[in-house]
Every structure is written in C-alpha cells, then in structure tokens.
Amino acid sequence: MEPLTRVEGLVAPLDRSNVDTDAIIPKQFLKSIHRTGFGPNLFDEWRYLDEGQPGQDCSDRPLNTDFVLNQPRYQGATILLARENFGCGSSREHAPWALADFGFRVLIAPSFADIFYNNCSKNGILPVALPVETVQSLFEATWAHEGYRLSVDLPGQVVMTPEGERHAFEIDPHRKHMLVEGLDEIGLTLEHADEIRAYEQQRRQVTPWLFTDVEPV
C-alpha cells in the first residue's frame, strides 16, 4: 500500500447523506475478480445516463452533466467532501477500490459507516470525520470558490483551509500507523504467529468442539 502522509488537493462536494456502497459502485461491477479498474464506474448510476455494464468502454457513454463529479471545475479532485453516514450498506471493498482508482485519497464527512471506514484505511484512503458544522462550512467554501483546495496532514491530524483555519481530527493510532507507513497488515500480524498458535492451543482445551473441522459431510 502506498504511504499516505500529506494530501494537498482539489475538493469535490457530494451533497447527499447516507450515500451507500451500492451507489458508490453498483453491483454489476462486483463481478470482477480484480482489485483495479473500478474508477470509470464510480457512482455509475449517477454519473452516466445509461446503464453501465462491466467491461464496457466508458469514454463514450452519455454523461449526466448535473452530477457534481462531471462538472469541469471538479476534475482532478483528490478530496471528496460528503455528508453523514457515508459508505453505509454493503461491505464491498470495491467501494474504496473505486474511489482510489478514480483518484480520491481523502474523504471528509461528519460520519462514516464502520465497515467502509475500515476498508478505506486498508486501501490508502484516509476517511476524516469532522463536526457537522465544520463540514457545512467546507461545503460552502467549496461551492463559493472555484478551484478550492484543502491540505490534509495525517501525521499532524489536521485539515488546513486556504483561509488558514485548522481543523483537528481523530484517528486511532493503529490505522494512522498503517496508513502513514503504507504497511502490509498481514505481514505485521504474522510476526505474532506464535501468539496465535498459543491461543489456539489453549482454546483447544477449553472449547475443543470449535476445532472440529468443516469437512464435506
């Protein structure tokens, strides 16, 4: 995973609450067996006027020009501004894959759904939760100023506006460490393989039936 420390970039405002992962990446694209290539289908049903199919070339599909990500002023955005409960619904990791593939590295919203939040940080995307009023003020600034940019400093845990405001945010130390270093979590866990084995051994004594193998009956 690519390390993420500081992101300075253009902001795109998605003014909807409860954006679910079905909307972020519709089901037909979940048939892929790969991790990449989801970017063109991010928000597919909102972005295009026709119904998208997997494997299709999206470059000549009819665009919904009203949709915010299709507006010229937001092209190249790397920071997505959203409303509460962003990423609710299905656990599909295809949602952060699509956001990352499209180019987003930071998401800012008042709140995120749990599984989605987790999935983001495993894919080099930083979800930043800020108070509702702060998010509202960022929406207003983004709408008001074309080319509005923010700077997000993960080690310092702060979002900085061009006006010089600093909005601190919370992130648990584990997630921060993984993101900043771009670490492989499985590799880290396997450093504790002995502890996993010791745990299993002790559990085999107490609850032996849990170690009955699932085999074809």
Add this chain to the structure above:
Amino acid sequence: MAGKTLYDKLWDAHVVRDNGDGTALLYIDRQLVHEVTSPQAFEGLRLADRPLWRVAANLAVVDHNVPTTGRADGIADPISALQVETLNRNCREYGVTQFGLLDRRQGIVHIIGPEQGATQPGMTVVCGDSHTSTHGALGALAFGIGTSEVEHALATQTVVQARSKRMLIRVDGQAGPGVTAKDIMLAIIGRIGTAGGTGYAVEYGGEAIRALPMSGRMTICNMSIEAGARCGMVGVDDTTIEYLRGRPYAPSEEMWDQAEAYWRTLVSDEDAEFDRVVTLDAAEIKPQVSWGTSPEMVVAVDGVVPDPADEPDETRRAGMQRALDYMGLEPGTPIREIRPEKVFIGSCTNSRIEDLRAAARVLRGKRIAKGIREAMVVPGSGLVKWQAEQEGLDQVFKEAGFEWRDAGCSMCLGMNPDRLSPGERCASTSNRNFEGRQGAGGRTHLVSPEMAAAVAVAGHFVDVRELEH
C-alpha cells in the same frame, strides 16, 4: 465491578493479543466465503505465497451470482460464470470445503451457516458480507468484513479490531398477531436511524425477542447493519440450543454436554452495563412498509407517505425529497394505495422455512392480483426448498401464481438475471431499498413475508391483520 455483557464475554474470549493502540488481534473461529468478495483475497495470498492458516475453519458457497432457474445448463453470463469458477478453483487449490451450484446444501451464505450448524454460539464468525451479523442470533460475535480482512483472516485466522461500544435494544411485551420479526426490526431502524448503531455492538433482548424462534432472531440480527451496527446478537437460551441439536456441523455427541454448558454462559450478566439502552413496546408495533430509499424511511401500513416539508433539518429534507422523486411517490399518499408490480420473497433476511410457511399461510387458496406482473419465491437454500416441497408449500405458491426458484441472493441485489427494470415497484422481503439495489431505477418497498404475500393477493399494500386466513 459490573457484570459483563454478552459482547464483552465473546470479545474477551477471542483476544489473542492487545495491540496496545486501541485495537486487538481477535481470533476467528469460522470464516464463510462467497464468490464476490473473495477472488481478490485469494489473489493476494497467491501473490505473497501465503498458505491458509486453518483450512478447515472455512466454508465456501456460491450465492450472489447464481441463476435461480435452469442451473443444470450452467451460468449464461460469462462474467458471473468466471467469478463462480474462480471460487471453485480457489477452493480446490486451497482445500476449502465448498457447496457448489448443484449441491443440495447450496444457498445464501447466511442461511446455510446456521442451517448446517457451522456457525455456533460462542464463535467469532466473519464473512466478506455485511449481513454476517445474522449469525449473532446464535449468541456468536459475527460481523462483516472487507476483502482485505478476508485475506487477513484466511492467512492468520485473526482480524484486527477495535472494541465497540455496547447497545441493548430491548423489545418488551408481546407482538400482536401478524406482526413479525421483520416489522419489529424495521420499527427499530425507523426509531434509531440507519446510523443509530454505528460504532456499537447491539444485543437484542426483552420478552418479544425471547419469544421469537431462531428464524425471527436471525431476521432481527441480519438487519443490524441497516441500523449501522456491524454486529447484532441474542443471548443463548433453550431456543438456541434446541435449534442446534442434530445439525451436521454441530458438536458431536461426546462433546455436546460440554458445549451446551459453555453456551449457557453466553448471556449478559444481570448487572452488566450498556453504553446505550433503547426500549420499544412490541404491542405498539404494526406491520411496516418502507416508503423511501433508506431502511429508516419506514412507516406503519396504516400510515401515509411523509411530507418533507415537516422535516426541520435541511439535509434530511433534501434526502426525503430525493427519495420521493426516485420512488415516484407524493407526500400524504396512504401506504395502502401504493401498488407494486412485483413481489419478491427471499434474501438472507426472510427466506427460511418459517418465512415461506408464513407467506404460504396468507396465500393458500388465493391468486395474485391482476396488476402483479411477477411474483417470485427464492428459498434461502436447497434444503429450505426441499423442506418446503415436502410440506407442499411449493404448490401453494405456484397455484397462487408465484414462481418457485432455486436458492440464492437473486433479486435482493440483482447480480444474477433476477432484477427490476427502471421504474418498477416491488414489495420485497429483502433488507435494502437503496436506489438501484434491485435493478437500476427499481423501486423497493421492504416488508415481511406475510405482508409481501398479502400485497400479491390484493395488488396494493394491505394490513395483513385484516386478511382472513
């Protein structure tokens, strides 16, 4: 010191190590695997040349992509077929037990886990699917994970987790006739909202929950995620234990007594403290129908479509308006005047044998109304289907004009050919009414199996309690 909640007991029993940064390495007893969220995980393992930690802790099944008719001929859609074939290949290569497309035990992953006794009280259960919360009904700690975590669990038999806060949702009293587990859960979501459970592990308790059979408890726990909670659970009691007896993967006879004694401890202590307690009175809950594009947008069947003008919060008001536009509904319309064209009985929320029996009870001797273009029953597993056929339920459905399909996720998400066309309105026993969930432009109303059967007969929503059956 206060006692422990069920969640605390399950959590404490599975901590391999405290990472010292607010997270812990949690041991996973059972991982369920399906074709949609696993290919990239196996690909990752292969690239890093990592083996599975404990092969036999995993059970795989194909469910999301599979056709519900004409299975013997294979899968027509080549992209779906490739994904199913990829799971077959991964399971063969890594030695994971899989119920394939033509296996009688095949079905929706959250139906077959409990049905096989493969998910049990006291276990940690994960699956790359948010409705893994279903298995919490057995007194397990069960939650959905993303594909990176699927890979992590396959390779290490653990996941890295932060402890959740604890919420108790207590449903007191007795639910009236015609009021099901689905109605109770929709009422809960209507009350606390789709983000109400975010950050919490939810335990369901109270007289009305205790009175539910396992199928109803699974319906409740299943939709915990629609309330924002990753996991939902119900403490172990006689109902739980009787349910498990004799299931293929349940503990053997020699270990049964020991297992049962342990399971009996899997309840919250009397003096356990929760971070939040929500109480509802079951007697006040009526059959529910969702009107919008989020599971919290729900009202009682005798209600009307709400008016965004009455909502003070601006963002919420805009959300309601969007939902009404999408659903093609006007504020103030009585729910009873809404006329779906399709009816779907199925999904991991409501496709167990008890659900089919309940729907069949309403349908017996009746026909679907003229305006209903398609009505479909998709049993949760091949075994549910078989059981229903033994009881003659398939005949009741077919005589009423329903299609009787093979098991799978089907129109719950429409990854297979079963889906809604733009503008089509559907009464569905599934769990999500998001835009496009059942097909691009499709309009979903979430209801119980009884209510779905009732609307099929009437052609518009009706209060199932007023139907004679």
